[in-house]
Amino acid sequence: MSGFERGAIVLLHEGGRTLRCAISLVDAPLPALEEATRDILGPEEESLLTDRLAPARRQSLLAGRRAAKNALCLLAPGVPARDISVLPGLLQQPVACVPGRSNLQVTLAHAGTAAMAVAHPEACPMGIDLERAAPEQQSALIEQTTPRERALAQTVLPYDEHQRLLLLWCLKEALSKALRCGLTVPFSLLEIASLAPLPGGVRARFENFTQYEGVAFCAPPLSAALVMPHTVRWESAGGAASPQMLHDWLREIVALHHHRSG
Ligand SMILES: CC(C)(COP(=O)(O)OP(=O)(O)OC[C@H]1O[C@@H](n2cnc3c(N)ncnc32)[C@H](O)[C@@H]1OP(=O)(O)O)[C@@H](O)C(=O)NCCC(=O)NCCS
Incomplete structure (x- = not known):
């Protein structure tokens, strides 16, 4: 192909x-x-x-x-x-x-x-999400975040506001897939508690699902997130x-x- x-x-x-x-x-x-x-x-x-x-x-x-x-x-x-x-x-x-x-x-x-x-x-258990920037969805993305999440993202992520919101969305949608509920639950349940910088992205923990951790990467206009149990230590090729x-x-x-x- x-x-x-x-x-x-x-x-x-x-x-x-x-x-x-x-x-x-x-x-x-x-x-x-x-x-x-x-x-x-x-x-x-x-x-x-x-x-x-x-x-x-x-x-x-x-x-x-x-x-x-x-x-x-x-x-x-x-x-x-x-x-x-x-x-x-x-x-x-x-x-x-x-x-x-x-x-x-x-x-x-x-x-x-x-x-x-x-x-x-x-x-x-794992969940992922992949999104492409869509500026027309900006207000919907803002509605689904708390001021605290937006402030966290602004501190950690060197991207414009739309990409930051998209990355928060990706993390929550990936969590919802790991949980198998999809986005049928109130977004507040999927709230992000902390963000730490990674090259090209962030590592996240969740307020109500402390068992899980997410990593998300941004290559505008694309963003992707992956959520898994937080006790897991990754080792990709080369030991990353x-x-x-x-x-x-x-x-x-x-x-x-x-x-x-x-
Ligand atoms: C799951 C959901 C978050 C996907 O969001 P999306 O942005 O439209 O699409 P994405 O490309 O990110 O993901 C789609 C994939 O998520 C997966 N998925 C769907 N529901 C899922 C669930 N409950 N748990 C885990 N993964 C799910 C599927 O593999 C789907 O791809 P596929 O249909 O080609 O197999 C969203 O569709 C949702 O919340 N659905 C729940 C509501 C529902 O059941 N709707 C039924 C449609 S009528």
């Missing part, structure tokens, strides 16, 4: 044990995804791709499934992508079924032509203690878009 595809396995250390998760980021136009449909979707998933779907939904469904399969295949090498299914559960959450592996799940998000997924063991490559990948996509439009 032509398009941008990156993936990596990350080690998750907790107490005395080590688990593994895999991150995938995909950016591809709809025709390239449509062409690869038979490589991406298994028979059950094909029924989700009906002719009634708007192009934007076909794009998000295919890009999201592609990223999900890429990530799951990294953790289950040798299993063909078409033999893996990622179907909506009763809460619309993605439910992965990987032949021979009973304990793998996936969390995914899409924004425009891009999609991101993290495959993870069920033992380590955060999924820093995500920031690099986001920047690559932004550069690619500039190149295409310029």
Whole structure:
């Protein structure tokens, strides 16, 4: 398939044990995804791709499934992508079924032509979000934050107000996916308690869900967040203690878009 595809396995250390998760980021136009449909979707998933779907939904469904399969295949090498299914559960959450592996799940998000997924063991609940700046949503974003959150973000993040709000939103949506409730709960429940700077982003803790920690990265106009139990210590390639490559990948996509439009 032509398009941008990156993936990596990350080690998750907790107490005395080590688990593994895999991150995938995909950016591809709809025709390239449509062409690869038979490589991406298994028979059950094909029924989700009906002719009634708007192009934007076909794009998000295919890009999201592609990223999900890429990530799951990294953790289950040798299993063909078409033999893996990622179907909506009763809460619309993605439910992965990987032949021979009973304990793998996936969390995914899409924004425009891009999609991101993290495959993870069920033992380590995770949630992600990926957003593209949309200045027309500024007032909605302000409404869903407290003055304290906005002040925290202003202290820590060297970005304009819209990107800061977007990053706060990403962290909360990623938490809502880790919890499997989605954004059906009052935003105040998902409140951010603290933010600490990371290169290209932040590390966050939550007011009401102290079990979790989030990391979020910003490569304007894109922002992405990943939430996991706070006791987990990350180890990406080269020993990095955060999924820093995500920031690099986001920047690559932004550069690619500039190149295409310029
Ligand atoms: C889940 C939710 C936060 C996603 O927000 P979004 O900005 O529209 O979309 P994103 O690209 O960030 O994420 C979409 C993905 O989240 C995942 N998702 C959906 N519901 C989820 C849940 N309850 N828990 C975890 N993940 C969920 C899905 O994988 C979905 O992608 P897919 O439909 O292609 O499989 C939002 O749709 C929501 O709050 N839904 C709950 C309300 C609901 O159930 N609506 C039903 C629609 S009629």
